[in-house]
Amino acid sequence: MRFSKLFIPTLKEEPAEAEIISHKLLFRAGMVRKVASGVYSFLPLGFKVLKKIERIIREEMDAIGAQEILMPALQPSEIWVESGRWSEYGPEMWRVKDRNDRDFCLGPTHEELVTSLVMGEVRSYRQLPQTFYQIQMKFRDEIRPRFGLMRAREFLMKDAYSFNADLEDLERSYTDMDRAYTRIFQRCGFNFRSVEAASGLIGGKVSREFMILAESGEDTVFYCDSCDYAASADVATTRLIEPPKEAARPTxxxxxxxxxxxxxxxxxxxxxxxxxxxxxxxxxxxxxxxxxxxxxxxxxxxxxxxxxxxxxxxxxxxxxxxxxxxxxxxxxxxxxxxxxxxxxxxxxxxxxxxxxxxxxxxxxxxxxxxxxxxxxxxxxDLKLAEEGEPCPQCAGGKLLSAKSIEAGHIFQLGTRYSEAMGASFVAENGERKPYIMGCYGIGVSRMVAAAIEQYHDDAGILWPVSIAPFEIEIVPLKWDDGAIRKTAEELYEGLLAKGIEALLDDRSESPGKKFADADLIGIPVQIIIGPRSIVSGNAEIKVRSTAERSEAPIADAVDESVRILKNLFRAIAGE
RNA sequence: CGGGAUGUAGCGCAGCUUGGUCAGCGCGCCUGCUUUGGGAGCAGGAGGCCGGCGGUUCAAAUCCGCCCAUCCCGACCA
Structure with missing residues (x-):
């Protein structure tokens, strides 16, 4: 893609509204613009990141046999009345009426809808399990939207629902999801932890949250310094130390x-x-x-x-x-x-x-x-855990805490919705049984912000390669110079021929502006071509995240930059 | 919902206390020339119902009232 053909309205100054770094950089890098409080438009660059994340999610969902569908955002009140949540959900639910005064809502989630879909179609245990997912806008009228994409009122979510015949079957679906989620967050390059979590309003017992570690996070996780215990602050507990027993004295x-x-x-x-x-x-x-x-x-x-x-x-x-x-x-x-x-x-x-x-x-x-x-x-157990307390799972471990961003949550729901809505199937023994359900969510748009919270420096974003809007950016410092332009065009063609997502900064801007924009939008690898390159015959290759610079003969610059890019991918894969 | 703050050009801000050439600055934008290894220089130019409505006044960005929007903080640990 050519820079001049992409709408990337970068800003030198940061918006007064933005508080946290991801919000500032999303704005400055021309990736999003605000429409109303907690409501955003994605510009081309921001949308590319969103699509890269979606793609990783789709691959991992498909890999465990989850089937992609698309349900409406607009939902009739009836199904919510059936489940009891029309009254339970409260003002966070975005309620609307049609012209005939019928109640609807803009879906904050889709348990009701997917249950009503499945109950009409899946009648026998032979058809189970079924797992569906979708990637779609969700609507929640948050008490206080804040931090840009982090807590928005309209946001992109991947939600999945499994319908299982029994608990063991649910366990399998849940474990598959747990593994798929782990791969998704790994592939996106996050420093994250999967933790024991509370189920909240949604119902069910077993649940885990996928927490992206970041100082600006609104949640807290506790983890053990010596074993694998990790839990959200909502459920974290501690090993109790028994004080010496005394004989009861009279009060x-x-x-x-x-x-x-x-x-x-x-x-x-x-x-x-x-x-x-x-x-x-x-x-x-x-x-x-x-x-x-x-x-x-x-x-x-x-x-x-x-x-x-x-x-x-x-x-x-x-x-x-x-x-x-x-x-x-x-x-x-x-x-x-x-x-x-x-x-x-x-x-x-x-x-x-x-x-x-x-x-x-x-x-x-x-x-x-x-x-x-x-x-x-x-x-x-009603205690709030605190840092430094003994780990509940191992002897000698101590609890540490970290701020985090909740990016994924998986639940074993059980029959909370199927029972309330009368959704059942015929089991092997001929009895009618409610579906055993699981539900699994990922905040896709939130991940974009979370990635920036984790990967940035003073100059801008440091995208992990797997979700960067482009993989390699070519920065010709003097576009009007024929030799530089020709070299840059050749490198660009060479990268495209290798299937690399390349961005060519073909604008007649000053070197300073181009460097600043390149660092701001954070494409992982930059190839810099200036007058020096024409004299020396070497292109300069810079890794955005580490600021490492190397030189390569122009003829080898494509191969060399691709090699560096592949190394970045390998680093994410942990190889 | 409660508390605090802000709203002036696309973005960032000054002006408001002490009403009257206060419609201003920086960035960005347009034109021309010169520039090109870390957000270029010079010259010229376009752009604002000063958030909205109402009031006070001879006169309101400025004072008063209401409304709207946006941001921040908080949800009471005996």
Missing amino acids: IKVSTPGKKSVTEVSAFLGVPQEKLVKTLVYRFEDSIAAVLMRGGREVNESKLSAILGTTRFHLLGEGEFREVDLVPGYVGPVGLREGVRLIADDEVALLTNFVVGANEEDAHLKDVNIGVDFQVEEWG
């Missing part, structure tokens, strides 16, 4: 005037934080839940959400305590009023003779014990 009430927080009470009573149990009160729907947590620990609200079965809950505000007849700062499990759902973090089970709120103003209870002073019906 005594102590006066703690004005001392409410764990640190205050701990200091005031001279009791270590680890011997305090705090009682956090949440309101959800029309109920109240109290969470018992060891002092010094934080509640992981994702874990709580999974237990409560809703994301709509909040910690009680100062004013709300009176309404529900509780004493702020002094709530405790002993003598807790009726009607409060008590959930304890499993670490609390290890404690003896601890301190809790007394459910009255300015007082705490000391030497409290479970089973003696109160009972707990509901236990769970």
Whole structure:
């Protein structure tokens, strides 16, 4: 492709709006333009990257036998009412009406649609398993779109759905996907980690996220420094250290005037934080839940959400305590009023003779014990993991954390949708059974931004070869010079003949402008032809990512640059 | 939703406090000449309902009100 024939509106100055580096560079390199908050157009260069990523995804999906289809973005409300998500999904769902006032939405995801498609067609276990995928725009009216393509309201997603006859079959589809995803992220050149994840609203139990490591990431992952344990912050846990057991002492009430927080009470009573149990009160729907947590620990609200079965809950505000007849700062499990759902973090089970709120103003209870002073019906892991804590999987390992960008997520869904929608098949024994489903997503447009977050320098983008918009760029420094032009044209033809995706900067711009643009758009290999080259007979080859420069006789420049390019591909493949 | 900020030429900004030759600068764009190894120089030029609506005033980019858009922060850890 010739630069002059491509619309690449590069900018010298960065847009005031952009906050993170990928957003700035996508804009400056002329790859995207904003249409509205969280809504973007892809320009030719940006679209090429998108297509390169899509191609890798298609190859890996096809390789595991997933079949590409295309479902509509526009979906009728009926199927969402059937699954129960028309009301569950909330304002994030983009709802629209047709001229006859019928409700539709712009699909935020496609479980309902694909289930309704399959249930009409796939009737027998003989037709299973089936896995479908599509690459399509998704619509989510995010609370706060931000960071350009990173959190957009309209974005490109690859979503896949497997329909399986039983759990073992689902396991196979899921494992295939897991491997395909790993290959996709490897081939795109990402530094990523696959981690245990929470399932959230979508349902199901087993799920893994594919996290691209980047400082600007909105998510946190924890991983072990000595084994392969890795989990998103939503589900990460830690090995509990059991404190020495003490014989239960009789409870005594102590006066703690004005001392409410764990640190205050701990200091005031001279009791270590680890011997305090705090009682956090949440309101959800029309109920109240109290969470018992060891002092010094934080509640992981994702874990709580999974237990409560809703994301709509909040910690009680100062004013709300009176309404529900509780004493702020002094709530405790002993003598807790009726009607409060008590959930304890499993670490609390290890404690003896601890301190809790007394459910009255300015007082705490000391030497409290479970089973003696109160009972707990509901236990769970509700802790927020922290860096440096012991690994839950191996002995001696420590948890490290990193910021990351969620780029892929795979779920074993089970029958959440098939049951709700009455989608079933006839099994081998003649019984009707709901499909066992899995769903598998990749944020394709987000990957474009994530790649830049991971690969850039002060001058611009450093595309991994596999997803770069072009593979080799020829930079003739003086286009109006006949010898330079002729040389550049010959190199260009030579590269094209070898099937290389080559970009020829055939503009009559100054050398400075051409260098700057080439570095900005980040094509992995540059061949520079200037007056010097004509004198010396050597072309200069520069690797964008490492800034390594080498010289090659012009006659060999095609072969040499292709050799360098192949090496870059091999580096990504880990060879 | 709550809080903060911004909106002036395609992009980046100044001007607003102290209403009145304040419609300005840089980049980009157009024309011509000269240039060409890290965003060239000179000369000339085009381009703006100063986010929208309403108000105050003899007079509004500037003061007031409402609205819209965009960006940032936050979701209360007893």
